[in-house]
Amino acid sequence: xxxxxxxxxxxxxxxxxxxxxxxxxxxxxxxxxxxxxxxxxxxxxxxxxxxxxxxxxxxxxxxxxxxxxxxxxxxxxxxxxxxxxxxxxxxxxxxxxxxxxxxx
Ligand SMILES: [Zn+2]
Numbered sequence: 273x274x275x276x277x278x279x280x281x282x283x284x285x286x287x288x289x290x291x292x293x294x295x296x297x298x299x300x301x302x303x304x305x306x307x308x309x310x311x312x313x314x315x316x317x318x319x320x321x322x323x324x325x326x327x328x329x330x331x332x333x334x335x336x337x338x339x340x341x342x343x344x345x346x347x348x349x350x351x352x353x354x355x356x357x358x359x360x361x362x363x364x365x366x367x368x369x370x371x372x373x374x375x376x
Contacts, residue, residue: 310355310369311369311370312332313328313370313371314328314329314372314373314374315327315328315353315371315373316373317342317373323341324345324349325339325340325342326341326371327339328371331358331360331369332369338359339359340352340371350373353371353372354370354371355368355371356370356371
C-alpha cells in the first residue's frame with residue numbers, strides 16, 4: 273500500500289466519522305427544537321358582551337387561567353385561534369402557545 277492510498281483510507285474514515293457526527297448533531301438539534309416547541313393551549317369560546325373570548329382554563333406554561341380576545345360577535349372567533357403570547361404572570365420572557373378549540 274502506498275502512502276497515498278493509506279492517506280485516502282484515513283481520509284475516508286475521517287469523512288465517515290464527520291458525517292456521523294453531523295447526523296448526531298442534527299438529531300440533537302431536532303430534540304432541542306422539540307423541547308422548545310410551542311405548546312397547545314386548549315381554549316373554550318365564551319361571550320363577553322359584544323365580543324367573543326377564548327378562555328384558556330389551564331395554561332400549558334403556568335397552569336393559570338388566561339383569556340384572549342376572540343373578536344366581535346359578527347366575526348369568526350376561530351380566526352383568532354393561532355399563536356398567542358401567553359399572559360403568564362411573572363414568567364420572563366413571556367412564553368407562547370397555540371390556541372386550539374376545546375373538543376377538537
Ligand atoms: Zn400562563
